[in-house]
Amino acid sequence: MESLSGRKKVLEQKPMNFWERMYLPAILKGMGITFMHMFKKKETIHYPEQEREFSENWRGMHSLKRDEEGRERCTACGLCALSCPAEAITMISAEREKGEEHLYREEKYAAVYEINMLRCIFCGLCEEACPKEAIYLDGPIVPADYLRKDFIYGKDKLVEMPIKELEALKGATV
Amino acid sequence: MELAFIIEKLILVTILFVLTLSIAAYSTWAERKVAAWLQDRVGPNRAGIFGLLQPLADGGKMFFKEEIIPSGSNKWLFIAGPSLALLVSFLGTAVIPFGQNIELFGRVVPLQVTDINVGILYIFGVVSLGVYGIMIGGWASNNKYSLMGAIRGASQNISYEIAMGLSIIALLLVTNTLSFKEIAEQQHGWHWNIIYQPLGFIIFLVCAFAETNRVPFDLPECETELIGGYNTEYSGFKMGAYMFAEYINMFVSSAVMATLYFGGYNYPGMDAVNSALGATWGPVIGIVVMFMKIIAFIFFFMWVRWTVPRFRYDQLMDLGWKVLIPLAIANIVITAIVITVVDKL
Ligand code: SF4
Ligand code: SF4
Numbered sequence: 001m002e003s004l005s006g007r008k009k010v011l012e013q014k015p016m017n018f019w020e021r022m023y024l025p026a027i028l029k030g031m032g033i034t035f036m037h038m039f040k041k042k043e044t045i046h047y048p049e050q051e052r053e054f055s056e057n058w059r060g061m062h063s064l065k066r067d068e069e070g071r072e073r074c075t076a077c078g079l080c081a082l083s084c085p086a087e088a089i090t091m092i093s094a095e096r097e098k099g100e101e102h103l104y105r106e107e108k109y110a111a112v113y114e115i116n117m118l119r120c121i122f123c124g125l126c127e128e129a130c131p132k133e134a135i136y137l138d139g140p141i142v143p144a145d146y147l148r149k150d151f152i153y154g155k156d157k158l159v160e161m162p163i164k165e166l167e168a169l170k171g172a173t174v
Numbered sequence: 175m176e177l178a179f180i181i182e183k184l185i186l187v188t189i190l191f192v193l194t195l196s197i198a199a200y201s202t203w204a205e206r207k208v209a210a211w212l213q214d215r216v217g218p219n220r221a222g223i224f225g226l227l228q229p230l231a232d233g234g235k236m237f238f239k240e241e242i243i244p245s246g247s248n249k250w251l252f253i254a255g256p257s258l259a260l261l262v263s264f265l266g267t268a269v270i271p272f273g274q275n276i277e278l279f280g281r282v283v284p285l286q287v288t289d290i291n292v293g294i295l296y297i298f299g300v301v302s303l304g305v306y307g308i309m310i311g312g313w314a315s316n317n318k319y320s321l322m323g324a325i326r327g328a329s330q331n332i333s334y335e336i337a338m339g340l341s342i343i344a345l346l347l348v349t350n351t352l353s354f355k356e357i358a359e360q361q362h363g364w365h366w367n368i369i370y371q372p373l374g375f376i377i378f379l380v381c382a383f384a385e386t387n388r389v390p391f392d393l394p395e396c397e398t399e400l401i402g403g404y405n406t407e408y409s410g411f412k413m414g415a416y417m418f419a420e421y422i423n424m425f426v427s428s429a430v431m432a433t434l435y436f437g438g439y440n441y442p443g444m445d446a447v448n449s450a451l452g453a454t455w456g457p458v459i460g461i462v463v464m465f466m467k468i469i470a471f472i473f474f475f476m477w478v479r480w481t482v483p484r485f486r487y488d489q490l491m492d493l494g495w496k497v498l499i500p501l502a503i504a505n506i507v508i509t510a511i512v513i514t515v516v517d518k519l
Contacts, residue, residue: 021497022497023493024376027478027481027482030481030482031477031478031481031482033481034212034477034480034481035212035477037211037212037213037214038211038212040214041214042214042215042216043214043215044214044215044216046216
């Protein structure tokens with residue numbers, strides 16, 4: 001039959017000749033190839049010290065965003081938890097009190113917001129579901145740990161640093 | 175038997191024992207490094223500089239792993255298997271001459287535990303015992319995969335021992351002796367046996383791979399088909415014992431090949447070096463040369479492992495019975511004819 005891709009290669013099934021049956025010439029050729037690989041550039045990236053460049057649409061650790069005034073954007077609507085196929089997100093909402101307007105953008109906010117990183121499959125659906133642009137998977141690789149309970153990330157690890165602190169940090173390093 | 179003799183041998187045995195163990199331990203490190211280099215990687219480099227503490231970390235891990243003895247297994251044989259494999263692999267080092275006689279504290283010390291005049295036969299006996307470790311372990315596990323591995327190991331070793339023995343016969347026609355020491359002495363200067371027995375060496379080499387169960391002949395373990403073969407059920411230190419036995423076997427067969435075919439501790443320009451350095455430091459150079467040859471062979475073993483895929487079982491048997499044995503017999507006939515003709519001239 002005519003091959004559809006035009007790339008079909010018909011291989012002839014002929015019995016091996018004496019040299020092929022001895023395997024040695026083929027083995028020597030293979031060993032030559034592997035030996036040359038000893039002197040090639042190593043592909044290894046020494047991970048904790050070096051990092052591979054991430055692609056544009058890389059999905060890493062989640063971060064809960066703040067708006068321009070440094071207020072938490074999340075309004076604890078629960079859409080991210082609902083959309084999460086791994087059921088990794090849990091939250092407890094609370095109402096914003098008087099005097100907390102500089103902390104939370106909406107009247108309702110997430111008092112507790114936890115993502116179980118062992119359940120999360122980094123699909124990014126929470127990011128897509130969020131109506132407030134409050135959650136993005138733009139962080140680094142989630143690091144390894146020893147205990148299961150340490151993989152449940154709370155707000156202390158997820159919420160972006162307040163802008164002031166960030167600037168202070170930048171000022172310190174400059 | 176004088177006391178000094180006993181002490182001398184005791185020290186030699188201890189040094190050899192420790193040396194063999196550390197070479198086996200560092201072979202595991204070297205294996206990973208070589209594998210990495212051949213695959214454009216860097217290999218273990220976290221435990222110590224260049225990952226040199228890796229064998230210690232591995233050993234520690236092996237010790238602390240849970241020892242599982244399957245309930246349906248024969249407990250006594252289950253323990254005997256790896257012990258036997260390890261014990262037998264050590265025995266081989268006894269007859270290998272690692273250097274010339276060395277002069278220490280006014281005594282002439284031979285660098286060989288014992289120079290029995292049937293050294294080659296001894297090695298053969300010990301090597302064929304090695305398969306018992308695999309067979310007993312595989313049988314005692316009461317596991318189908320292990321049993322398959324054990325059966326494969328047994329039939330493979332039997333098949334390849336024949337070709338190995340035949341290739342040695344041709345070598346013996348050349349050397350006229352079974353003693354390792356004498357064979358090593360005969361190769362002084364440039365009379366390395368590889369020059370007289372190139373075909374015999376290749377046959378011996380291939381058989382050595384089969385006898386040590388190394389890739390491409392690692393069918394007794396064969397992870398992809400038998401999930402580990404004879405050591406499927408083993409864990410912890412017993413598993414480590416099997417692994418160690420494999421690496422020690424590799425060391426012994428490298429030493430045997432270096433002695434039989436590559437001149438042992440001999441190297442070009444040896445006489446000049448010996449007379450310049452005297453009877454103590456001259457042989458030390460010989461020891462270094464011997465170990466360089468051994469390490470080169472060990473590297474070769476690893477290099478092949480990370481190049482060649484595993485043979486199919488029927489290919490293995492075909493190669494052993496239909497290619498290597500006829501070749502070995504032809505080698506004997508040709509060698510015998512050439513020796514007779516040369517003698518008559
Ligand atoms: S990335 Fe996917 S799995 Fe992870 S928390 Fe978001 S929705 Fe759930
Ligand atoms: S992160 Fe977004 S989707 Fe999730 S609760 Fe907050 S506002 Fe709603």
